[in-house]
Amino acid sequence: MKWILAILLAVAQLTSSAIIINEINADDPGTDYNEFVELHNTGNETVAMDTYTLVLYNGYGNVAYDVIRLTGQSIPAYGYFVIGSRYVDPRPEFVLASSSNLFQNGPDGFALYSGDPSLYTSGMTVTTVGLVDAIVYSRTEGQTATGLTSVLTPGQDVAHEDEYFHTWDESLSRCRGTEPFVTSQFVVTYATPGNENSCANTESSTVIPTASSAPLLVINELNSDDPGTDDTEFIELHNLENHAVSLDNVNVVLFNGYWSSNTAYDVIHLSGMSVTSRGYFVIGSANVVPTPDFVLPAERNLLQNGPDAVALYYGSPSDYVVGMSVTAESLLDAIVYSKTAGDSAPGLTSVLTPGRDVVHEDEYAHEEDESLSRCGDTTAFATSQFSVALLSPGGPNNCNSNNGVSTPSFTTLPATTTATETTESSTTIPTVNSAPLLLINELNSDDPGTDDTEFIELHNLENRAVSLDNVHVVLFNGYGSSNTAYDVIHLSGMSVTSRGYFVIGSANVVPTPDFVLPAERNLLQNGPDAVALYYGSPSEYVVGMSVTADSLMDAIVYSKTAGDSAPGLTSVLTPGRDVVHEDEYAHEEDESLSRCGDTDAFTTSQFSVALPSPGGQNNCDTSNDASTIGLTTLPATTTIASMSASTSTGTTWSVTTANINEHTTGTTQELEQTTLIHVHGPTTHQSTSDPPGYTLHSNNNPYHPRCGTVHDETHNRPGFNKTRNYT
Incomplete structure (x- = not known):
């Protein structure tokens, strides 16, 4: 009788809600950059999440290892809300401060609560008070976590995120119902953050390749429609590994999307070939310059104009034949494209690139010829990373949006300026995922005296020099709830060296900044204000603009006064983070806010007050x-x-x-x-x-x-x- 009363008490503590946990990716290949949790509003009204908290539980101690409060957020009717890394594409509604290793691999749990947010804290023991939904998961099959399942999901097993389901990545997706606490409704699918889950063909058979057996290859560039006779079309693959790889069992399949055919019209088997370390492999006719690695016969017209698809598979060559139906099994990468804007090919995109649109190769982008070029990150299936650019078969893509056209530097556009875009046409609007890996590394917002040695320092995390085209520093005013830009600095035309630093400041800063501001321009207000780093079209960033998280790369909200708050800025730019205090008493001379912890964007807790070090490593050694x-x-x-x-x-x-x-x-x-x-x-x-x-x-x-x-x-x-x- 006691156990019946205990169950009834636990049930009574649960909270009814239209919000459910809909999809989780707790373990992606490699550095865990693309982890996320997706919530779904099953109701027909917008839900404010002021009382909602997501608690992450450790299955080895049954206590919370992290707590994410969702105050100030909302989910539209029937909508999705993604919590995750800034590298997740499309960008999450709630970007977590760390960019990698957000979630433990299991056996662990996600629990969604509704109630007083102060009730839920790191280190708390697992509870059902205010519980809305939960899932207990692991990447290892057969694991148990009775301390979590008995409380959060009674009668349900631990969900298994099979890391071998797909060569690149996968998620646990709700596909068999919308009842909370029913873990059996989750299956392993392709990841679709912010979109309807990829529940088609979830009963697929065992996948042949694994992440360890298939080479790390992506489709990097294709030219499907050249002017004239289509005799210079090509497909370029890119090897992401630091060693040469064999292309045995690698197959390129071309699918026809016209009239809902969705079948293969050509197949290219690459067994016997190889690609150099970090190198490129080009498939095309003998007319392509330089000569492709795989030369097709002269009479073979390589690519249809679309809507069609190029798909890269790993498996036995005998499994890939002309006439085969489109499939996601053993898929390495894919792109669905067309030369006609607005084309759709749902039979292809739903299988090959769920949640992605058809990519448009704009034939009017250049007077000569153009290609669809990967200009963002190297994540497979991220078709939003493709832009229309000048051809570059066998080499790095022409991703400089100006393609050699000089862009005036040191230009700040006032709110009334009409900007004339000088970049070449592209169907892909720049997103934070196609931006260089840059961080705000140091800022001095309040120096003694006349404020003529203030500066902002950016840090390039890449092992190569990067262009700052389409990179913008926006300074937001947090005083009096303004939350609008009081200055904008466009960095197009500039660059930063490999792993180097880029300083913006007055001529009085020593050493001289890379971007020197006019003498009469006082760079930074004292706070509470913000410095935000964006990637996008220069015309989007103007004085007077409202604060936004769209295309945001990094941000810091700061003040010289301890205890200041700026909720209008922190809630958008650095959710869950406090205003950083530049303590003016820390040094007799001058000080700066210096990044002294990790290199994840938005981790404002990593900033310390230190001696200024513009253009060099920060003074993070306590001996200084x-x-x-x-x-x-x-x-x-x-x-x-x-x-x-x-x-x-x-x-x-x-x-x-x-x-x-x-x-x-x-x-x-x-x-x-x-x-x-x-x-x-x-x-x-x-x-x-x-x-x-x-x-x-x-x-x-x-x-x-x-x-x-x-x-x-x-x-x-x-x-x-x-x-x-x-x-």
Whole structure:
């Protein structure tokens, strides 16, 4: 009888909701950059998620290892809401601060709650109070987590995310119903964040290739429609591995999407061929320059104009024949394309590239010829990364949107400016996923005096130089709930070296910045404000624009005043993060907000107050802390006599546990009985004379002109300790 009452009590604690967990990707191949959780609103009204919290549970201790509060968010009727890494495509509605290893691999659990957000904290024990939906999962088949399933999903097994389902990536998708807590409704499918789940053909047979057996190849470029006789068409593959790979069992299949055929009209088997380390492999006619690696007969017209598809498979060549129906089994990569804008081919896209549109090869983009070129990341099936560009068979793609056309630099467009786009036509609007890997690395928003040495430093994380075309720094005003841009800096025409730094600032910054602002331009407001890094068309970023997360690469919301908040900025740019405080008392001279932790975007918790280091590695070593700079620390038994006998003019001596002495004129001065010592700086604040940088205040206590604080004998100011001195 007791167990029946326990079950009834647990059920009574559950919360009815139209929101369910719909899809999860907790383990992607490699660096776990594309992990996400997708929620789905099954109701016909928008749902505000102010009371919703997603709790991540560890199955080895049955406690929460992370908590994600969704306050301020909402899901439209029948809509989807994705929580995940900034590398997930399309971009999640809620971008987590870390970009990789967001979720544990299992056996672990996701639990969605509705209730007072303060009830749910890291380290909490698993609970059903306010529970809306849950799933317990693992990437290893047969694992159990009874401590989680018995509470969150009674009677259900651990869901298995089979990492061998697909060569590239997969997810656990809800395909067999919408009842909460029913784990059996989840099956392994292709990942479709933000879209309807790929539930077709979920009963597929075992996949032949695995991530370890198939080479890491992607479709990198194709020219399906050249001017004239179509005798220079080609397909280019790109090897992502750091060694040469065999193309045995690699097959290129061309599918016809016209009249809903969805069958193969040509098949190219590549067994016996190979591709060099990080190299390119071109399939085309003898007229392609340079000569392709795989030359097709002259009479063979390679690619139809569309809507059609190129699909890359790994498996026995005998399985891939002309006339075969489209399939996702053993698929490595695919692109569905057409030369006609607006074409659709649902029979192909639903199988090969679920949730993706047909890519348009705009034949009017160039006077000569053009191709569909991968210009973003190297994730398979990410067809949104393809742009129309000049041909480059066998080499790096022509992804500079200007294709050699000079773009004026150092130009900031006012809100009333009409920008004339100088880039070549492209059907793909730039997204954050096609942007270079750049971060905001350091900023100095408040220097002593006239604010003429302020700067922003970006850091290139790639092992190659990158163009800053379409990269923009937008400065947002958080004061008075404005949340609009007060300045915009367009960086098109600039570049940054491999793993290098790019500094924006005035001519007074040392060394000279890469982007020098006019002398009359005060770069950064003191806060609460924000610096945001975007990738997109320059015309989209203008003074007066409202804050947005679209195409956002990185951001930091900051202030020189501790405790400041700017919810209008943090809720959009850095959800779940606080305003970062640039403590102006940290150093006697100047300081900056410096990234001293990991290199994940939006991780504002990784910023520390440090000595400025524009254009170089940040001063993150604690041995460089101002508390140790310029100070000689003596043992507590040191006397005035021994100090004056060995001290040179201008040296500051400090013993914070007992004896204090300041030597500034070549003679020893005796200090007052109680003195404030600034724990971050080399100067003793005492009331008998004016230390350097201080003026005597009306009450005869030193007044620091930077911090505006009177250092008196009766209170310990923030950042100060009261000590005893020698008398």
